[in-house]
Amino acid sequence: MNKKLVSLLLILLVLPISLLGQDATVPPDKVNIRVKFRIQVYGVERIRQVDELLKFLKATGFTPTAENLFEKLQDETVTSFDGTLDQGKEIKCLNPRWIYSVTSWPVGIEDPYKSEEPVRIEIEFPQYMQPKKQHEFWDDVKISLSKIGFVDAVSYNPESFTRITGNLLGKTLPVIDTKIFPEALRTAGVSVTPFAFPRVIKIHPDWPLVKPRVLEDLKESSLRKMSPAARKKLEVPEQKLEKWLLVVLYLKSLQLQLP
Numbered sequence: 001m002n003k004k005l006v007s008l009l010l011i012l013l014v015l016p017i018s019l020l021g022q023d024a025t026v027p028p029d030k031v032n033i034r035v036k037f038r039i040q041v042y043g044v045e046r047i048r049q050v051d052e053l054l055k056f057l058k059a060t061g062f063t064p065t066a067e068n069l070f071e072k073l074q075d076e077t078v079t080s081f082d083g084t085l086d087q088g089k090e091i092k093c094l095n096p097r098w099i100y101s102v103t104s105w106p107v108g109i110e111d112p113y114k115s116e117e118p119v120r121i122e123i124e125f126p127q128y129m130q131p132k133k134q135h136e137f138w139d140d141v142k143i144s145l146s147k148i149g150f151v152d153a154v155s156y157n158p159e160s161f162t163r164i165t166g167n168l169l170g171k172t173l174p175v176i177d178t179k180i181f182p183e184a185l186r187t188a189g190v191s192v193t194p195f196a197f198p199r200v201i202k203i204h205p206d207w208p209l210v211k212p213r214v215l216e217d218l219k220e221s222s223l224r225k226m227s228p229a230a231r232k233k234l235e236v237p238e239q240k241l242e243k244w245l246l247v248v249l250y251l252k253s254l255q256l257q258l259p
Helices: 003-023 043-059 131-146 174-187 228-234 237-253
Strands: 030-037 080-086 099-106 118-124 163-169 199-203
Touching (some): 099 174, 131 163, 131 174
Parallel strands (some): 099 199
Antiparallel strands (some): 030 080, 118 199
């Protein structure tokens, strides 16, 4: 058989396989997201801003769950809405003009806000304060979360203090936005507005739940490793369990904070 013909046949056989490999790109996983927003204007101006908000989200790849979302958002009492998005793009939905909180969970998973069981969460927020102040804010958020049943995982990031992970009862998730962050911001001396410290709350059903860790005793040397704001809160007797839980984290991770 002609060598040129054999070569041509081999090329024709191999080419479709190579093209198939190029087309078989795995699409990104989709997540459900709940967007919490605030538009503090009315009438024609509200309609204009709703249109801008939806165009902003569309550019991120957001697909709304409701078919008539534009009309629904013209209602001043509506403060949240749902949709889907490519996993990993949640933080792109935050917008200091309108959107202050985005919660995500995998498509196909039950709405975590309705869950009576603990869910594994990850909270991410920007570094808006000076390092010392950001550290105190981070401490305060964790302590406040522990009061509503949060079990902390080791989530220490000394460079920025912008990440918290652990378990929280699903139905208490709304408290993060309505109470935990506003109270921590007041303690930090920050003017509390709906847009202060926008955050992403990710639900990770594939992550294992964190088991509570309790120490038998609390030493003064351990308290000294905490920020002053956290130490002041932990000196309240009825918060002894919170002391135990936090010290486990700090014994390992806050050694660099000692003078």
